[in-house]
Amino acid sequence: MFPTVRLRRTRKNERIRDIFSEVSIDKEKMVMPIFVDETISGKQEIQNMPGIYRFSFDYFKNYVSEINDLGVKSVLLFGIPSHKDPTGSAAYDENGIVQRSIEYIKSKTDMITMADLCMCEYTDHGHCGILQGKEVDNDSTLEAYRKIARTYAQAGADIVAPSGMMDGQVGEIREELDYAGFKNTMIMAYSSKFASSLYGPFRDAAQSAPSFGDRRSYQMDFRNSNQAMREIELDIYEGADIVMVKPALFYLDLIERARDRFEMPLAAYNVSGEYAMLMHAVSSGILSKSAISEAITSIFRAGADIVISYFTEEIYRNGI
Numbered sequence: 215m216f217p218t219v220r221l222r223r224t225r226k227n228e229r230i231r232d233i234f235s236e237v238s239i240d241k242e243k244m245v246m247p248i249f250v251d252e253t254i255s256g257k258q259e260i261q262n263m264p265g266i267y268r269f270s271f272d273y274f275k276n277y278v279s280e281i282n283d284l285g286v287k288s289v290l291l292f293g294i295p296s297h298k299d300p301t302g303s304a305a306y307d308e309n310g311i312v313q314r315s316i317e318y319i320k321s322k323t324d325m326i327t328m329a330d331l332c333m334c335e336y337t338d339h340g341h342c343g344i345l346q347g348k349e350v351d352n353d354s355t356l357e358a359y360r361k362i363a364r365t366y367a368q369a370g371a372d373i374v375a376p377s378g379m380m381d382g383q384v385g386e387i388r389e390e391l392d393y394a395g396f397k398n399t400m401i402m403a404y405s406s407k408f409a410s411s412l413y414g415p416f417r418d419a420a421q422s423a424p425s426f427g428d429r430r431s432y433q434m435d436f437r438n439s440n441q442a443m444r445e446i447e448l449d450i451y452e453g454a455d456i457v458m459v460k461p462a463l464f465y466l467d468l469i470e471r472a473r474d475r476f477e478m479p480l481a482a483y484n485v486s487g488e489y490a491m492l493m494h495a496v497s498s499g500i501l502s503k504s505a506i507s508e509a510i511t512s513i514f515r516a517g518a519d520i521v522i523s524y525f526t527e528e529i530y531r532n533g534i
């Protein structure tokens with residue numbers, strides 16, 4: 215008989231468990247999404263996302279100083295414009311809501327400022343690009359993405375984050391940024407972004423639900439994993455600085471696969487539906503609060519370097 219191998223020795227008490235822990239939630243690597251809304255005054259809690267708000271520009275300023283005081287290191291901006299049209303022109307307005315928000319953060323804080331680059335909040339039809347008939351036209355949309363990228367960089371964004379899943383978007387944006395003299399502006403590519411049911415609360419928040427059809431002709435089919443690797447590979451080739459898997463919790467296998475395969479900074483987006491599910495379960499007593507740390511830890515354990523999550527503020531505020 216072999217002697218019993220006693221791994222329980224490593225779990226004896228909190229301190230011992232801590233020294234044996236292989237991974238932990240690194241809040242410095244977490245990014246807080248912020249919604250800035252030109253159409254409201256004050257702030258409005260987002261339906262089904264308790265504790266998460268849309269802010270008017272004035273309230274956004276207060277919020278920035280609040281989370282900066284908490285020590286939050288990075289934010290990801292989303293804008294809701296007062297003007298929407300078929301071509302989403304407010305997205306590349308130099309005085310647009312995101313552009314002004316970037317400028318404000320950079321003038322007041324050292325926070326890493328990331329800006330989501332898409333058009334679904336800006337088009338009156340809610341699709342992520344410019345339509346030709348009922349289809350989103352890839353290449354004319356890329357022209358618009360170039361303009362958005364340039365205005366974000368001009369405003370001082372550290373990182374632009376194209377999320378529209380147009381083919382070639384990273385390469386086009388990299389070329390535009392380099393040409394316009396923004397060689398140091400980084401690109402975080404939403405490389406494998408799936409057409410997911412988990413974006414529901416976000417769409418309410420960003421008022422970006424498509425008025426017809428859905429996004430399955432550009433976002434990925436959740437049955438595909440090999441293709442997710444191809445998407446990531448292409449974004450690396452086109453010049454992405456960070457690649458991403460979105461959503462996170464139903465896609466941990468892809469985070470792990472990308473981690474093993476690519477020596478690239480890898481982000482994962484813990485999306486609105488994941489937040490809503492956990493918050494509902496915790497606030498109704500179905501799950502204990504430790505479900506949140508278990509979920510976020512699983513994203514880091516799968517191999518994400520950067521986690522974008524609506525829980526970021528709470529983790530800075532109260533730990534987890």
Ligand SMILES: [Zn+2]
Pocket residue numbers: 332333334335341342377378
């Ligand atoms: Zn979009």
